[in-house]
Amino acid sequence: MKKLINAVDDVVKEQLEGMAVAHPDMLKINFEPKYVYRADAPIAGKVALISGGGSGHEPMHGGFVGMGMLAGACPGEVFTSPTPDQMYECAKAVDGGAGVLFLVKNYTGDVLNFETAAELAYADGIKVQNILIDDDVAVKDSLYTAGRRGVGTTVLCEKIVGAAAEAGYDLDQCSDLARKVNMYGRSMGMALTSCTVPAAGKPTFELGEDEMEIGIGIHGEPGQKRMAMTSVDEITTLMTNEILDDGPYSRTVREWDNESGTWVEKDIVDQPFQAGDEVIVFVNSMGGTPVSELYAVYRKVAEICADRGVKIVRNLIGPYITSLEMQGCSITLLKADEEILKFWDAPVNTPGLRWGV
Amino acid sequence: MKKLINAVDDVVKEQLEGMAVAHPDMLKINFEPKYVYRADAPIAGKVALISGGGSGHEPMHGGFVGMGMLAGACPGEVFTSPTPDQMYECAKAVDGGAGVLFLVKNYTGDVLNFETAAELAYADGIKVQNILIDDDVAVKDSLYTAGRRGVGTTVLCEKIVGAAAEAGYDLDQCSDLARKVNMYGRSMGMALTSCTVPAAGKPTFELGEDEMEIGIGIHGEPGQKRMAMTSVDEITTLMTNEILDDGPYSRTVREWDNESGTWVEKDIVDQPFQAGDEVIVFVNSMGGTPVSELYAVYRKVAEICADRGVKIVRNLIGPYITSLEMQGCSITLLKADEEILKFWDAPVNTPGLRWGV
Amino acid sequence: MVTKDQIVAWLENLTVVLTENKEYLTQLDSAIGDADHGINMDRGFKKVKEKLPSIADKDIGNILKTVGMTLISSVGGASGPLYGTFFMRSGMAMAAKEELNNEDLVKLLQSGVDGIVQRGRAQLGDKTMYDTWAPTLETLNAAFATNDNTIEVLQAAVNTAEQAMKDTIPMQAKKGRASYLGERSIGHQDPGATSSYLILKTLLDTLVEG
Amino acid sequence: MVTKDQIVAWLENLTVVLTENKEYLTQLDSAIGDADHGINMDRGFKKVKEKLPSIADKDIGNILKTVGMTLISSVGGASGPLYGTFFMRSGMAMAAKEELNNEDLVKLLQSGVDGIVQRGRAQLGDKTMYDTWAPTLETLNAAFATNDNTIEVLQAAVNTAEQAMKDTIPMQAKKGRASYLGERSIGHQDPGATSSYLILKTLLDTLVEG
Numbered sequence A, B: 001m002k003k004l005i006n007a008v009d010d011v012v013k014e015q016l017e018g019m020a021v022a023h024p025d026m027l028k029i030n031f032e033p034k035y036v037y038r039a040d041a042p043i044a045g046k047v048a049l050i051s052g053g054g055s056g057h058e059p060m061h062g063g064f065v066g067m068g069m070l071a072g073a074c075p076g077e078v079f080t081s082p083t084p085d086q087m088y089e090c091a092k093a094v095d096g097g098a099g100v101l102f103l104v105k106n107y108t109g110d111v112l113n114f115e116t117a118a119e120l121a122y123a124d125g126i127k128v129q130n131i132l133i134d135d136d137v138a139v140k141d142s143l144y145t146a147g148r149r150g151v152g153t154t155v156l157c158e159k160i161v162g163a164a165a166e167a168g169y170d171l172d173q174c175s176d177l178a179r180k181v182n183m184y185g186r187s188m189g190m191a192l193t194s195c196t197v198p199a200a201g202k203p204t205f206e207l208g209e210d211e212m213e214i215g216i217g218i219h220g221e222p223g224q225k226r227m228a229m230t231s232v233d234e235i236t237t238l239m240t241n242e243i244l245d246d247g248p249y250s251r252t253v254r255e256w257d258n259e260s261g262t263w264v265e266k267d268i269v270d271q272p273f274q275a276g277d278e279v280i281v282f283v284n285s286m287g288g289t290p291v292s293e294l295y296a297v298y299r300k301v302a303e304i305c306a307d308r309g310v311k312i313v314r315n316l317i318g319p320y321i322t323s324l325e326m327q328g329c330s331i332t333l334l335k336a337d338e339e340i341l342k343f344w345d346a347p348v349n350t351p352g353l354r355w356g357v
Numbered sequence C, D: 001m002v003t004k005d006q007i008v009a010w011l012e013n014l015t016v017v018l019t020e021n022k023e024y025l026t027q028l029d030s031a032i033g034d035a036d037h038g039i040n041m042d043r044g045f046k047k048v049k050e051k052l053p054s055i056a057d058k059d060i061g062n063i064l065k066t067v068g069m070t071l072i073s074s075v076g077g078a079s080g081p082l083y084g085t086f087f088m089r090s091g092m093a094m095a096a097k098e099e100l101n102n103e104d105l106v107k108l109l110q111s112g113v114d115g116i117v118q119r120g121r122a123q124l125g126d127k128t129m130y131d132t133w134a135p136t137l138e139t140l141n142a143a144f145a146t147n148d149n150t151i152e153v154l155q156a157a158v159n160t161a162e163q164a165m166k167d168t169i170p171m172q173a174k175k176g177r178a179s180y181l182g183e184r185s186i187g188h189q190d191p192g193a194t195s196s197y198l199i200l201k202t203l204l205d206t207l208v209e210g
Ligand SMILES: Nc1ncnc2c1ncn2[C@@H]1O[C@H](COP(=O)(O)OP(=O)(O)O)[C@@H](O)[C@H]1O
Pocket: A079, A080, A081, A108, A109, C029, C033, C034, C036, C037, C038, C040, C041, C076, C077, C078, C079, C080, C082, C116, C119, C120, C121, C122, C127, C128, C129, C130, C175, C176, C177, C190, C191, C192, C193
């Protein structure tokens, strides 16, 4: 394992220290327990958007803390979900009285830890909500699995709902928007190489020189299937078609009811993409793939969308939700309506995403 | 070799096609010969900044075309300098009457090809200047080598001089500023892995599991020395000290004289950094190193600068001048005066760098 | 009777056993998960070890609850809240106790496992830690009905646990990260089922030591 | 006399030889450069091949100049302008010629090499293509002074070129990318010196073919 790190146990801490000294204008960092929060938090009267998850996906989530995006982010150990005390302390630090929305990627660990955190924060008098991101079409059903993983749509949702919170949306409005973005977004990923968790010291899986993994998540875990390596056009076609051809997806989610102080279950079904849809396309590097190759992916996505009557109205291309140094990419399509576009275009000022300011 | 590409001969062309369809609001692309240019070029009365070089360093240079930065960029084959016809045609497309400034990274190929281009453009009645970027302190002398390579300072210079051109600086003022930025900037790079030129199909060099290359350039070429792998703190200390301890550097450069229509030689000497200097710090990924690791590098750079009385006033952290999928990083320090800071902070709107708009 | 000192010794031994098995558990998790289970458990029990001296004089219920809270706030991942809940619930069930009879011992484990199920909603055959615990609890209950030698009964339970752990190999995962692999999860032993076996095995070894 | 058809055949053969040696030259460049010299030369001469049919009826000077311009606008890198200048200058020196005597042949090569030096300002021993050409031109001049058999003299020049190419191995590079390696450039044969040898060798082989 060769990485720019010191002791494996200090990796996350030292990277956060680097972030703190690099971006004091945008964010601050608390170390015991670990959370990243807006330099100007709490902001009275505005909903505070908090996300978090295992480290190793940088710039997500810490790099998305700042004006117009996250109020706070809770980094776990590499690829390990953070603990409830982090989220709870973070919630207390950023709540401006309008409540806290936790954006949770759908992994068993994240879900369980964020649910505990929400309970703790609510018990402290903070209005809370948990909205799940589960957009990975590589996972086919929710009955026989832990459900679809939260991947690329997370980044888009953090941007869009962060802008809505900045604009004064209340907690229910922010939650509705986040749920909608999640229902409108679908993703698929692939890997050319594995990555190495520092503490593990060797690659999570081995891939032959002519092999690739299709349908991976963002944790260096093996994917849906292993296939013979092929051209970027074929890879992109396969992934884009999986996204566009994916049928309705049903699952039951648990959301918090601030009236009764209990979890309520909701059945949610999202609808497939259709000709005529306007979309935001997000082509993401898993970390080790340079942006030049992403443009070759984007080229083919654009061609397929044009063929199928899906109109790309915005795009994001780069390493935003990564798996350490893994080579590979993911593609996310997000159906965009007026509300979504308005908040996508709104100013954002974070280390990882910046425009309009 | 595993990459997201189709046929190796089409790599550059297809990546450019992807860029063109991704960013029609910022840039356009000409294919025969290849150059990227601002969507709103030519802009009457403003100096047009053009850079270029081998491909494989994305987002540099094509990704820096747009408002407040480059007017044009000429991509060669991967790691191979572009040809004079590209620069000449690009110059004709973007010249708004105030002349064209070519920013040239100091490599024999780039220098020779850009000199030819400048002669051609001048012969066509375009006012021209060539300013060299040669900031790589890993190259020790200019008498026994082709001189210092142009690396990280290139990105900063494109941003700063691009903003000056946008603000109405004339060709001489832009040239003076570019020369100053080059003289104020120093860089050093290192690699954990080699990279693979698509057409070559295998890594340029091999590094053992415990080895790293120190003092590399940006073309996957072997570096100054091979060393045993060590911690990020030691690596960063070594590189930052090489930059800070580097003495005066003298060389002779050739610039164009628009009066006489000939090349004139100039002796240039830059001065070392001093305690009390304000600097912009640029920590760059060579492509395969994720931004999380760059923060560990930045953390140590900040510590060393503080110890030595060098004040960091701005920073840039991410993959901006890369070597395909190489793992590794480079560090650039640029002494920043008021003029430099003003143009650093000015709005920029390119695929690779964006703020203020 | 199981003494408080033995419970503390069990927890201390666990910190050793989980350090020894850090790579093994991580290796299992890299086949069907994200290669961190051993690292997570080791991190959590290292924290437990730090905490132990300051709580060793509390009652067993208190000690177990503190272990649970320590795991919740240090492990993360899926196993953090699950094992955290396990110890929290077993602690609540052992409130104020200074020593445990056989019935207590079953109740301790049963409450913990109930907590795991309530949190994680795993069912038998989902290829999780629950697949180790369910048959193990049956063995415990059945064996104590005819034999009150704690060590003999625990030995029988450990045998069941070992078999149950191995029985996760042919299962297709339906919970946790491994479920994303679908049929590719078949043929690998579940990391959480394995750490659960180690937890029980270490309890037996501790009591055998004396 | 060297005929125009022979010059055209030389250029055609070069496209074959440089394709054959694409990997070899790239390999040499990966040791002390950026692994593209073979790719660059092959790309350039493929373009030359495309151009040849349309210019084969021009005079030798014109043909060579077109080759030079083609290389300049298709090769890139350091070798593009250098070999481009080589052929431009040799073309200018052979203006209007339809065939070449021995004196012309020397002048063709000498003018080309002068162009390389003027552009690249390399000196003897800098470990560049010039290190192949300088001793080779000396051999040519000396040999033609006592022998007017073109093929015999060219054979002697090729021998010198081969030796000169190998003599770049112990040199430390002072120009081009290889110079960045300092002492580490020692022990490797220069790619440009090698392609220069191939260019001369192919001229000889073409004339021997007839
Ligand atoms: N819903 C669940 N119920 C019970 N156990 C579960 C559940 N989900 C996962 N597990 C257990 O957790 C183990 C993985 O733990 P760990 O690797 O530490 O967390 P993560 O999966 O978040 O990386 C699995 O091997 C499995 O035994």
